[in-house]
Amino acid sequence: MPTPNNGIVADQATISGMVMAFAQAQSEARNSHMNVVAASQALAASWSSDMAGPKFQQAVNNWLAGFQKVQQGLNMLNQNMQQYSQLTTTTEDDNAMRAGGWATA
Numbered sequence: 880m881p882t883p884n885n886g887i888v889a890d891q892a893t894i895s896g897m898v899m900a901f902a903q904a905q906s907e908a909r910n911s912h913m914n915v916v917a918a919s920q921a922l923a924a925s926w927s928s929d930m931a932g933p934k935f936q937q938a939v940n941n942w943l944a945g946f947q948k949v950q951q952g953l954n955m956l957n958q959n960m961q962q963y964s965q966l967t968t969t970t971e972d973d974n975a976m977r978a979g980g981w982a983t984a
Contacts, residue, residue, distance in 0.1 A: 894964045901957040908950050915943065 919939045926932055 894960070894967060898957070898960045898964055901953065901960055905950070905953050905957060908946075908953055912943070912946055912950070915939065915946075 919936065923932070923936060
């Protein structure tokens with residue numbers, strides 16, 4: 880009967896998958912940002928209002944500023960995931976080399 884594993888198991892396939900998922904999340908975040916900017920610009924060009932227009936534009940600018948922080952966080956996570964992936968690959972390669980060398984004469 881297998882025992883439950885309460886620790887984190889990180890094989891190279893899992894790490895690579897997470898790095899790819901973060902890259903996809905960043906791509907989707909960039910697309911979302913561009914879509915919001917484009918919608919805001921289109922609306923600003925066709926909507927005129929003394930009160931609501933500037934308030935809406937300020938709200939969009941606030942959202943974009945907050946979203947910029949999210950993108951910076953994703954960039955940091957992605958960079959750290961890539962560094963971790965490189966570190967674990969090197970460690971696993973070194974361990975395999977050492978383990979395979981014990982039987983050589």
